[in-house]
Amino acid sequence: MRKYVMMILVCWIASSGVAGAVDLGDVAIHGFISQGFLQSDKYDYLSVRTEEGSFETNEMGLNFTTQLTDDLRVGAQLFAQDIGQYGNDQLLVDWAYGDYRWHNMLGIRAGKFKIAHGLYNETRDIDAVRTFVFLPRAIYDPSTRDTFAGMKGVNLYGELPIGFSYHASFGVVPPDEKGKITKDLADYAIYQAKDTIGAQVRSAVIDQATAAYIAAGLDPATARAMAEANYGAAADATAEAYVGNTSIETGIQDVRSKNGKNFALRWNPPFLNGLRLSTTYFGSEVEIDMNLMVDRPALPGGADPPAETTPVTIKLDEVSSWVYSLEYTWENLVLSGEYNRIKVDPRDATTTNIEGWSAGASYRFNYWFELGGYYSDYCTDIDDRGGDKLVARGGPAAERWLRDACLTARFDVNEYWLFKLEGHAMRGLDEVDWKDDPNPGEGWYLFAAKVTYNF
Amino acid sequence: MKKIWGILSVLVFTVHTGGMAALADVIVISNQSVPVNALNTTEIQDVFLGKTAKWGDSSKVNFALLKGDIHKEFLKAYIKRTESQYSAYWKQMLFSGKGSLPKSFDTEKELVQYVSQTPGAIGYINNTTALENAKVISVN
Numbered sequence: 256m257r258k259y260v261m262m263i264l265v266c267w268i269a270s271s272g273v274a275g276a277v278d279l280g281d282v283a284i285h286g287f288i289s290q291g292f293l294q295s296d297k298y299d300y301l302s303v304r305t306e307e308g309s310f311e312t313n314e315m316g317l318n319f320t321t322q323l324t325d326d327l328r329v330g331a332q333l334f335a336q337d338i339g340q341y342g343n344d345q346l347l348v349d350w351a352y353g354d355y356r357w358h359n360m361l362g363i364r365a366g367k368f369k370i371a372h373g374l375y376n377e378t379r380d381i382d383a384v385r386t387f388v389f390l391p392r393a394i395y396d397p398s399t400r401d402t403f404a405g406m407k408g409v410n411l412y413g414e415l416p417i418g419f420s421y422h423a424s425f426g427v428v429p430p431d432e433k434g435k436i437t438k439d440l441a442d443y444a445i446y447q448a449k450d451t452i453g454a455q456v457r458s459a460v461i462d463q464a465t466a467a468y469i470a471a472g473l474d475p476a477t478a479r480a481m482a483e484a485n486y487g488a489a490a491d492a493t494a495e496a497y498v499g500n501t502s503i504e505t506g507i508q509d510v511r512s513k514n515g516k517n518f519a520l521r522w523n524p525p526f527l528n529g530l531r532l533s534t535t536y537f538g539s540e541v542e543i544d545m546n547l548m549v550d551r552p553a554l555p556g557g558a559d560p561p562a563e564t565t566p567v568t569i570k571l572d573e574v575s576s577w578v579y580s581l582e583y584t585w586e587n588l589v590l591s592g593e594y595n596r597i598k599v600d601p602r603d604a605t606t607t608n609i610e611g612w613s614a615g616a617s618y619r620f621n622y623w624f625e626l627g628g629y630y631s632d633y634c635t636d637i638d639d640r641g642g643d644k645l646v647a648r649g650g651p652a653a654e655r656w657l658r659d660a661c662l663t664a665r666f667d668v669n670e671y672w673l674f675k676l677e678g679h680a681m682r683g684l685d686e687v688d689w690k691d692d693p694n695p696g697e698g699w700y701l702f703a704a705k706v707t708y709n710f
Numbered sequence: 711m712k713k714i715w716g717i718l719s720v721l722v723f724t725v726h727t728g729g730m731a732a733l734a735d736v737i738v739i740s741n742q743s744v745p746v747n748a749l750n751t752t753e754i755q756d757v758f759l760g761k762t763a764k765w766g767d768s769s770k771v772n773f774a775l776l777k778g779d780i781h782k783e784f785l786k787a788y789i790k791r792t793e794s795q796y797s798a799y800w801k802q803m804l805f806s807g808k809g810s811l812p813k814s815f816d817t818e819k820e821l822v823q824y825v826s827q828t829p830g831a832i833g834y835i836n837n838t839t840a841l842e843n844a845k846v847i848s849v850n
Contacts, residue, residue, distance in 0.1 A: 332807060350807040354807075378802045381801065383798075529790060
């Protein structure tokens, strides 16, 4: 419903301005609306039913800005997006702030603003300003958009001598309750709970065997060793079967973040026109309150225990990312390269380091045609590059990575309308639903098409 | 072989002088209140990319664009971007909330009028157009 309200609003305002921007007095109104189509030769990607072909990918936005005084500008952008299970066309305030430009070297914004992450995060939702349908996954993972999209707080920015510019923000970045970070942490809580239950069951089986050996006259230490030696494998199997029959669901109660920080330093060297270098940092702490609803089966010989609901809080001491970027524009040719390192540090578990890099090029042949391509390499845990941990858990090793060779053709019909055709040759299964294939191969193809209107 | 070099030399000379002629045709103008009389190419870039928001006396920079061929020549000569790159840059600024689209005018007369009447205004026109009350900014 919200999707249609937003769509009608965008179309109505766009038609009021015929083709260009709408001016209501001193308020300028601009917007965009995009609809995509995705088709893969096998597997579903990003929880979209790509194998059968799906239109379940779209985004739309509408912004209002006005200059109140020479120094003060205010504005806001409403935004809705859908890609598989993410976004679901929920209407969000993408950014909304007052912007006071005191000096060329210092401006201050207060409200909600975009996070600087790599060169293109601030415009990742705006199809019209980039060559590709999908930005490189290694840097701009669509499933974590909710975490990297915007920050509430205060932002300082400005231009410095010899081509430097900076951006420093402080505030909060609460992940979406239905976003990937929240979902991953809920999965982690379930994994931890099952681990604990499995350990309890295994211990109960070994305790029972130990007690039997003690009753037969062995001392406790020898009895324990004998129980481990003779019943260890059986205890493991019992625990595994028990955990397999235990159902655990999570109910998210609250998602909070604190100590959000975002810095960017960019440089356009005056000695080489067209070169842009950038470093960005983003960091935050996250806490999620959830209820674990556990429904476990009866132990052999025991009564069926009642379902339990246990409140738990998962804490991430640090979610952070560093991105190093380079872009060089020479007439109609644009070359770019980016490296990304993300750290996810839960309080009571091992730190995960995610790594990605990409390199790409695009060339505009004329007003209406542009061709681009990139290669992107994404690894979801650099301490397990080969995917051995995933294999131990029964999954395919290739779920650890996604390597993407992409080629795009962009066609600009006019200033307002454009469409894109894009092909991806993928190797890897991260964010891929391979569950229907008992022996999944890592190679697959994705086709994307997208049409965009902006005004 | 000499013939090929000859043709290439003529082509290079034509392209080169063609660019120079275009550069010479475009002049940068400003309102009388603008506290500078000369800018270098980097400073012009910073103004028309919205990086310089204030003049030296802290008054607001109001830059304006002119639609048409002069715009393309100006972008190529001073901003070092194509029309589509410049348009994409301002859409990035607009939709990320970092800036508003610049004012643009269909005719040189309208642009000159705006620059003449708006404190802190700066724009560009063909060098044959009447200046009204605007002043010419020399480019270093």
